[in-house]
Amino acid sequence: MKFQILDNNRIQFFNSNGEVTGELFVSESADMFLRPLSASGDLILGNDDVVGSVEIGNPNIQSTLKLMGGGTLSANGNTLNIGDPNVGDTVVI
Numbered sequence: 645m646k647f648q649i650l651d652n653n654r655i656q657f658f659n660s661n662g663e664v665t666g667e668l669f670v671s672e673s674a675d676m677f678l679r680p681l682s683a684s685g686d687l688i689l690g691n692d693d694v695v696g697s698v699e700i701g702n703p704n705i706q707s708t709l710k711l712m713g714g715g716t717l718s719a720n721g722n723t724l725n726i727g728d729p730n731v732g733d734t735v736v737i
Contacts, residue, residue, distance in 0.1 A: 654669035666680045701707030727733035
């Protein structure tokens with residue numbers, strides 16, 4: 645199945661009350677936005693019942709993750725590992 649979004653329209657998501665709760669669109673500078681519009685504004689990747697990973701980018705190209713405005717990196721009460729020495733990771737803080 646193939647869909648085309650024409651004239652810079654956004655893909656919008658609605659709740660059962662018909663209120664827009666999120667949208668997906670590409671900006672004029674070709675940045676892709678996944679924008680939650682709900683009260684919490686949370687963007688959750690993954691499933692509570694399935695262990696998984698989130699991957700960003702390509703192994704051959706450097707990626708940058710920015711926490712705009714600051715923020716907290718948390719393991720939510722669990723162990724937080726940054727880098728893996730078993731694969732030769734180097735972490736600079």
